[in-house]
Amino acid sequence: MRSRRSTPCRSSSTAASRRSSARALATTVGALGAVTWAPLVLALLVLSAPAGRAQALDLSTVSAGGSVNAAVSFRWARPDQVIDSLRRGLESRITFTVRLYERRQPAFAFAGDRQVAERTEVRSAFWDFLGQAFVLEEEGRPQSAFTDADELVRRFFSVEESFPATRAGADKGRLYVAARARFELVRLMPPLTLVGLAGAAASVTTPWVRRDAP
Numbered sequence: 001m002r003s004r005r006s007t008p009c010r011s012s013s014t015a016a017s018r019r020s021s022a023r024a025l026a027t028t029v030g031a032l033g034a035v036t037w038a039p040l041v042l043a044l045l046v047l048s049a050p051a052g053r054a055q056a057l058d059l060s061t062v063s064a065g066g067s068v069n070a071a072v073s074f075r076w077a078r079p080d081q082v083i084d085s086l087r088r089g090l091e092s093r094i095t096f097t098v099r100l101y102e103r104r105q106p107a108f109a110f111a112g113d114r115q116v117a118e119r120t121e122v123r124s125a126f127w128d129f130l131g132q133a134f135v136l137e138e139e140g141r142p143q144s145a146f147t148d149a150d151e152l153v154r155r156f157f158s159v160e161e162s163f164p165a166t167r168a169g170a171d172k173g174r175l176y177v178a179a180r181a182r183f184e185l186v187r188l189m190p191p192l193t194l195v196g197l198a199g200a201a202a203s204v205t206t207p208w209v210r211r212d213a214p
Helices: 012-032 034-048 079-087 106-111 149-156 167-171 193-201
Strands: 055-064 067-076 092-102 114-128 133-138 144-146 158-164 175-184 203-205 209-212
Touching (some): 055 175, 055 209, 067 079, 067 175, 079 092, 079 114, 079 149, 092 158, 114 149, 149 158
Antiparallel strands (some): 055 067, 067 158, 092 175, 114 133, 133 144, 175 203, 175 209
């Protein structure tokens, strides 16, 4: 079980430390043999069992100042399951994909709707044993630390994106937003191949959700 220290941003030493810890744990797992690590894999699969039945995605849109703003929220039926997994030293990850589309005029409908823009946001969460806090990592941003589990869940599972609206599309009410999320309850870094398979089973991808821009 690795310990990580919160820093203002991800550094090369932090990444090296994670790789070193992963290699050490992989060696230990291999030495113990199949009989010993099998219960760990089974436990991770049990954690992932409700994935297909526990998730939903909420999407709302607002148009203001020449922009289309989208608020996306992933709902997981068992947030306590996430917190328990993090406290065990495991990492969770969620990837939001949000797109702005413009419906084509009827004469060109055969070509499909035009994708105007796309945003992808990847977030990881883990428990910092040294700092005794939950840590949220977002690509291109400083780490955030939370001592309150509910606040961590709220931040981890929601995102807001803003798109500049095409004037013609906005004037004619042809713009809409589509969003989806991919959630990995358990995400372990390679080379933990066998345990990683159990982590993959713990992932779920929502269907695309669509809302017209008002």
